[in-house]
Amino acid sequence: MYPAEFEYFSPATVNEALDLLARHGDDAKILAGGQSLLPMMKLRIASPRYLVDVNGIEALAGLRREGDRLVIGALCRHADIAASSLVREHLPIMWDAANLTADVQVRNRGTVAGSLAHADPAGDWPAALLALDTMVTIAGPDGIRTTPLGEFIVDAYTTQLGASEMVTDVSVGIPPEPNGGAYVKFEKRAGDFAVASVGVQIELDEHEHCRSVAITLGALGPTPLRAGSAEALLRGSALLRGSSVAGSASDSAPDSALNGASAERLVEAERLVRDAADPFADTRGSVAYKRHLAGVLFRRAFAVALDRAHGRTVATLHP
Amino acid sequence: MPQISITVNGKVRKARVEPRLLLVHFLREQLLLTGTHVGCDTSQCGACTVLIDGRSAKSCTIFAVQASGSKVTTIEGLATDGALHPLQEGFWEEHGLQCGYCTPGMILSAVNLLKDTPRPTERQIREGIAGNFCRCTGYQHIVNAIQHAAKKGLPKRAKRARRTPKAAASAATGGR
Ligand SMILES: Cc1cc2nc3c(=O)[nH]c(=O)nc-3n(C[C@H](O)[C@H](O)[C@H](O)COP(=O)(O)OP(=O)(O)OC[C@H]3O[C@@H](n4cnc5c(N)ncnc54)[C@H](O)[C@@H]3O)c2cc1C
Ligand code: FES
Ligand code: FES
Numbered sequence: 478m479y480p481a482e483f484e485y486f487s488p489a490t491v492n493e494a495l496d497l498l499a500r501h502g503d504d505a506k507i508l509a510g511g512q513s514l515l516p517m518m519k520l521r522i523a524s525p526r527y528l529v530d531v532n533g534i535e536a537l538a539g540l541r542r543e544g545d546r547l548v549i550g551a552l553c554r555h556a557d558i559a560a561s562s563l564v565r566e567h568l569p570i571m572w573d574a575a576n577l578t579a580d581v582q583v584r585n586r587g588t589v590a591g592s593l594a595h596a597d598p599a600g601d602w603p604a605a606l607l608a609l610d611t612m613v614t615i616a617g618p619d620g621i622r623t624t625p626l627g628e629f630i631v632d633a634y635t636t637q638l639g640a641s642e643m644v645t646d647v648s649v650g651i652p653p654e655p656n657g658g659a660y661v662k663f664e665k666r667a668g669d670f671a672v673a674s675v676g677v678q679i680e681l682d683e684h685e686h687c688r689s690v691a692i693t694l695g696a697l698g699p700t701p702l703r704a705g706s707a708e709a710l711l712r713g714s715a716l717l718r719g720s721s722v723a724g725s726a727s728d729s730a731p732d733s734a735l736n737g738a739s740a741e742r743l744v745e746a747e748r749l750v751r752d753a754a755d756p757f758a759d760t761r762g763s764v765a766y767k768r769h770l771a772g773v774l775f776r777r778a779f780a781v782a783l784d785r786a787h788g789r790t791v792a793t794l795h796p
Numbered sequence: 797m798p799q800i801s802i803t804v805n806g807k808v809r810k811a812r813v814e815p816r817l818l819l820v821h822f823l824r825e826q827l828l829l830t831g832t833h834v835g836c837d838t839s840q841c842g843a844c845t846v847l848i849d850g851r852s853a854k855s856c857t858i859f860a861v862q863a864s865g866s867k868v869t870t871i872e873g874l875a876t877d878g879a880l881h882p883l884q885e886g887f888w889e890e891h892g893l894q895c896g897y898c899t900p901g902m903i904l905s906a907v908n909l910l911k912d913t914p915r916p917t918e919r920q921i922r923e924g925i926a927g928n929f930c931r932c933t934g935y936q937h938i939v940n941a942i943q944h945a946a947k948k949g950l951p952k953r954a955k956r957a958r959r960t961p962k963a964a965a966s967a968a969t970g971g972r
Contacts, residue, residue, distance in 0.1 A: 478837050485798060485815035485861055508862075515857045516839045528815070530862060556851070580927025581905060582842060585851040586858070667926035 480518035487530045491537070491616055491645060494529050498641040499618055501527040507643055508532070510554065510587035512579070513595045537645060540564075549647045551591075555584035567651050569785055570658030570678055573793045574605035577660065580668035590644040596630045596700070599670040603630055604695025605660040607703065608676035610650030617642035633699040656680040657786030661778045661793045662695070663770055665761060671696040672761040675750070675774040677782040679716075685787075686715050692779075697771055698755040704775075707749035715739050716783055743779070750775040800864035804829070805873030813860050820844045820855035823870060831871035831900045835929070842928035845901035846870050852908035854927070871900035874907070882945040883907060892941030894932035902928045906942045915946055 488494040498505055506525035508514060509532070517523040531537060537551040540561055547568065549558070558564050558575035565572045578584060578592075578601045592602035593613060603626070611626040618641055626647075629637050638644070652658075658678035662671045674695035682688040690711050692704040717739045756767035777793070784791045797812040804827060811826060823829045823846070835843030837856055844856040847869040874881035883903045886892060893899045902925060909916060909924030916924065921942050922935070930938060 479818075480816050482814070482816055485859070487861075511858060511862070512839065515859075519837070519856075532862065580842070581908060581924060582845055582852045582854045582927045583839070583857075585908075586853055667923075 478519040480515070481521060481524040483525055484527050485530065486527065487533050489533055489535075491534060491643070494531055494534065494643060495616060495618065495641065497527070497529045498643065501529075502640045505529055505640075507594070509551065509591035509594075510583075512583045512587035513591065513597070531643070542651070543648075545651050547649045547651055549589050549649065551588060551644050551646055553589055555579070555587050555589065555592075556581075558589065559584060568609070568649065568658065570605055570608060570660045570676055570782070571649070573660035574601045574676075577601055577662045577664075577674075577793075583668070590647055593626065593629065593647060594636060594638060594644055596632075596634050596636050597670070598633045598699055598701075599674075599696035600701075601660070601662060601671065601674065601695065604671075604674050604693050604701040605676045606647070606649065607693040607701045608658060608660075608678040608691040609652070612648050613644055614646045614648065615642050616645045621645070623648075627703070630700045652678065652680055655685075655786050655788070657782045657784065659778045659781035659785065659793050661774050661781070663774060670761075673697050673754075673756070673767050673770040673774055675771065675778045677775070677778040679779075679782050679786050681716075681786050684715075687711050687713060692750060692753075692775065694750070694754055694771055696756070696761075697767060699757075702753055702755065704750045704753035707746040707753065707775075710742060710746050710749060714742055717743065743776075746779075747772045747775055798861050798864075800861055802860070802863050802865075803867045805869060811860075815859060815861050817860045818856055819846070819858045819860045819863050819868070822860035823855060823868070829870050829872050833897055833900060835897065835901075840929070841898070842901045842905060842925075843898055845904045845928065847904055847907065850908075850911065852905050852927075869904070869907075871903060874903065881907075882948045883910070883942065885948070886941035886944035887938075890937055890941040890944050892933070892938045898928055898930040898932075902930065902938055906945065909942070910946055914949070916942070918943075 486497050505527035508528045508530040539550045540553050540557055541548050555575050555578045558571055589602050592600050606626055612623045613626055613629045614623050617639060631637060660676040662674035664671055676693040678691045680688040690708050692707050694702045751768050751772045754768050754771040756764050758764050781791050781793050797814055799812050801808060801810045809827060820832055820834055823832050832846055832855055833843040834856060835841035839854055839857045844854050845852050846855045848863055849866050874884060883906050905925050905928050913920055918939055921939050
């Protein structure tokens with residue numbers, strides 16, 4: 478299959494890329510990993526007349542720590558995140574997302590920034606990174622600005638990016654200890670997009686109570702969503718140990734009044750998560766099915782996140 | 797048309813190509829390296845997998861111009877002087893193929909896997925080849941083939957094979 482004809486540019490600097498975008502505007506597209514753009518061009522869903530390949534811009538490569546933030550260059554591949562010990566140690570929720578995105582070949586080329594710019598409702602990076610303090614750095618004709626991820630994605634496949642702007646990096650705050658996060662995804666076959674996914678990031682206080690919690694939903698709405706009322710319910714509360722959370726409330730056999738109370742709270746949180754989901758029916762499932770999945774995946778993600786907050790190394794459950 | 801220069805299986809190949817030419821078509825139609833297959837042509841099946849600078853990629857999902865300046869390895873580049881690569885030998889010994897359509901891509905994904913994970917678990921093997929569809933084998937013999945190669949060890953130069961597949965095939969069909 479051949480895409481429509483286009484003119485190809487391979488700029489060496491961000492400024493050159495911005496000049497090209499300024500000149501060609503709406504007719505130009507940035508080419509990063511190409512793992513979403515090429516399939517669309519081959520099917521002629523997209524037919525840009527100019528392609529600005531940013532893979533040769535060295536300043537966009539790499540993954541580095543700057544103070545208490547992790548800075549992900551626009552050319553950082555899914556595989557770079559999966560291979561990073563910094564990510565594995567401090568941001569396991571990102572490690573989960575990197576390993577659950579697509580397959581090995583796609584992970585070797587696809588970029589985190591490209592995933593956010595593409596804003597697929599079922600994309601894994603938008604959902605996982607929304608649970609963290611994530612900022613998107615955008616360069617354009619008027620200079621550089623940063624915007625929180627929650628504002629960057631405005632609708633399905635739609636971001637704040639103007640035609641002559643590009644993402645140069647994505648930065649993520651490294652949460653204070655003790656914290657734990659997890660991202661779980663339900664897919665119909667290996668390497669496919671999510672039927673539904675849930676991210677949970679928890680911080681504990683000195684009493685091991687929940688200081689803060691973020692719960693995000695992927696493929697459960699036009700954009701990734703936060704389950705705000707479930708978060709509010711859990712914030713400040715005592716929490717069950719992770720391993721006892723994964724099953725249903727009745728098999729967690731609470732052995733104290735505290736556990737009984739937090740088990741009930743968790744059942745209520747699960748209900749609020751289901752309510753927060755706003756899925757659409759498609760070949761991957763009906764609205765009711767996806768809503769149900771949201772609750773199940775929330776429990777799984779919550780259990781792993783809590784275990785990790787208590788310093789245990791656990792893998793997210795593969796379906 | 798842009799001028800490209802790609803080192804394919806150790807040989808520098810220069811050409812003028814249309815930007816929209818996909819790497820897989822450059823390999824198959826211009827270099828006549830037809831071992832790299834097109835299965836789905838929609839980035840799903842992995843039949844077109846090659847290594848670009850040592851990392852596996854779907855060659856139907858990258859333009860040839862993007863690979864300019866890179867080293868590309870295809871299935872034709874794995875055997876050395878008629879000696880099968882340990883993974884090719886593994887597929888041979890363990891019956892890792894039936895129709896063979898998925899095999900080149902499967903083997904290059906396995907090369908990518910064993911480079912990072914020389915002693916993979918069965919689970920790691922299955923995850924490593926998740927981007928490659930096989931419609932014949934049911935995967936078990938492919939997993940066995942990769943385990944066979946992992947036991948032999950990848951980094952060492954492949955031992956000289958007793959016979960190449962061609963010689964073996966010709967022996968099997970009575971030299972016809
Ligand atoms: C078989 C297959 C399975 C997949 N499975 C999954 C999956 O399970 N989960 C998942 O999340 N994704 C999946 N993907 C998509 C994959 O993760 C892509 O890599 C990702 O969506 C886009 O990143 P990219 O770097 O490849 O972007 P590209 O394809 O290069 O670009 C995508 C879009 O973003 C724009 N863009 C890219 N970079 C920038 C930038 N720096 N600034 C401004 N705009 C930019 C482009 O112009 C284009 O519009 C899959 C893809 C394939 C082929
Ligand atoms: S032909 Fe490239 S992935 Fe199927
Ligand atoms: S052997 Fe036929 S597709 Fe794999």
